[in-house]
Amino acid sequence: MPKPSVLFLLSPHSNPTAPNHAGNDNVQTLPAAFATQGWQVSHGPHHSLHRRPQGLFVDTTPLEAFDLVWPLGFGPRSGFLDWLQLLDELPSRRVINAPATMILRHGKAAWLDLGPQSHIASEPETLKAAMAKEPGDWVLKPLAGSFGQDVSRLHSDDTDTLTTRMAQRPGAYFVLQRFLPNIAEGETRTLVAGGQILGSYLRLPTDQLHANLAQHGSAQPTTLSERQKQIIGEIAKDLMAEHIGFAAIDLVDDVLMEVNVANPGGLGTLNKLYDKDFGPALVRAVTQFIQQQTGS
Numbered sequence: 135m136p137k138p139s140v141l142f143l144l145s146p147h148s149n150p151t152a153p154n155h156a157g158n159d160n161v162q163t164l165p166a167a168f169a170t171q172g173w174q175v176s177h178g179p180h181h182s183l184h185r186r187p188q189g190l191f192v193d194t195t196p197l198e199a200f201d202l203v204w205p206l207g208f209g210p211r212s213g214f215l216d217w218l219q220l221l222d223e224l225p226s227r228r229v230i231n232a233p234a235t236m237i238l239r240h241g242k243a244a245w246l247d248l249g250p251q252s253h254i255a256s257e258p259e260t261l262k263a264a265m266a267k268e269p270g271d272w273v274l275k276p277l278a279g280s281f282g283q284d285v286s287r288l289h290s291d292d293t294d295t296l297t298t299r300m301a302q303r304p305g306a307y308f309v310l311q312r313f314l315p316n317i318a319e320g321e322t323r324t325l326v327a328g329g330q331i332l333g334s335y336l337r338l339p340t341d342q343l344h345a346n347l348a349q350h351g352s353a354q355p356t357t358l359s360e361r362q363k364q365i366i367g368e369i370a371k372d373l374m375a376e377h378i379g380f381a382a383i384d385l386v387d388d389v390l391m392e393v394n395v396a397n398p399g400g401l402g403t404l405n406k407l408y409d410k411d412f413g414p415a416l417v418r419a420v421t422q423f424i425q426q427q428t429g430s
Contacts, residue, residue: 138421139174140165141192143183143205158399160206167401167413176200180209183217190223197224202424204230204380207397227427230420231395232377239376240395242277242309248365248390251312258293258300261310265290271313274299276306287313314386322356322385324366325400327416328423329374331366333404334358337384355407361388369393379423 142165165175178192190197197203203224208214222233238244246252253264254277265272269290276284286299300308320336336356358366366383369390373381382398384391404412 137172137174138201139176139199140168140202140204141176141178141195141197141200143180143192143203143209144177145180145207145209158397159402160397160399163401163405163413164204164206164416167416170413171417173417180205180217181213183220185220185223190220197228200228202230202420203228205236205397208236226377227424229377230379231381235376235378236396239378239393242275242311242392244393245369245372245390248369249311250314250389250391253310254307255310256300256305256307258297261296261300261308262293264310265293265296268312273311273313275309275311276303277309278306314389316387320354320356320386321391322358322362323400323403324358324362324383324385325398325404325412325416326366326370326373326381326383328379328419328426329370330419331358331363331370332401332412332415332419333408335400335403335407353403353407359388365390374423377427379420 142161144161165177169175176192176195182192183197184191188196203221205221209217218233218236221229226232242249242252243254251268253261255261261274265288272288272290274286274288274296284299284302286295288295296310300306317339320338322334322336324334325332334356335353338352338354340352362385365385365388369381369383373379373395378395380395380398382394382400384394401412401416404410
């Protein structure tokens with residue numbers, strides 16, 4: 135019986151053999167998890183995806199040869215929408231997350247009904263007006279940002295900082311969220327595969343704001359509350375309905391901060407914190423997810 139096969143699409147400078155780092159270790163941990171479970175693992179840069187009259191290829195290999203295609207992140211900004219549109223030609227069962235969801239469901243503008251009070255705009259005056267109307271502390275974030283970069287805590291009269299931050303990304307959309315003091319006690323990251331919870335850990339900020347490990351936050355084991363389990367369960371149902379096989383859900387207490395469907399890190403952190411290999415559980419959950427999508 136042939137081995138199942140998975141293709142990981144990587145950024146041009148990603149190195150599957152490089153040491154893990156706090157920001158995101160998926161380029162090492164995810165392929166290793168499948169390899170140790172007997173899958174044939176291949177890699178290719180996002181931009182190596184191309185179409186011939188015979189169908190989609192990466193280098194000289196047709197994508198139909200793979201049981202699963204797993205993009206790690208968005209790849210280079212130029213051509214992102216193009217290769218994603220090409221990838222959408224594949225049956226959804228062959229892609230870990232439906233290509234459209236990488237645009238429509240990734241990030242800070244999804245599931246806003248479960249998140250903190252938020253305003254989203256590309257024009258500074260719109261967000262200034264929101265701060266002026268509702269005094270207090272706010273957090274300003276690039277809507278398309280990652281790794282906790284360019285996140286600023288602002289008081290409602292700190293309009294100069296807001297203007298400066300947004301001027302650094304002209305035309306980009308920003309989200310202004312009500313500051314949650316409980317962020318000082320940590321942000322809970324939960325990895326979900328095939329609608330199942332793989333594991334959770336608490337990301338503790340060093341500055342009462344930045345809990346992301348790429349911003350020098352620290353991690354420790356945690357136990358989900360019943361309310362957190364309920365929220366994650368609700369989101370997990372949505373993920374399955376929209377063919378999202380792997381995601382990270384970030385909560386502060388019972389408030390949703392973000393759902394990452396493009397390239398959520400954390401598997402290596404779970405392995406280290408709990409001194410356990412979560413790879414087999416991931417591969418089992420993904421295998422079941424594929425089988426459910428195919429009806430087999």
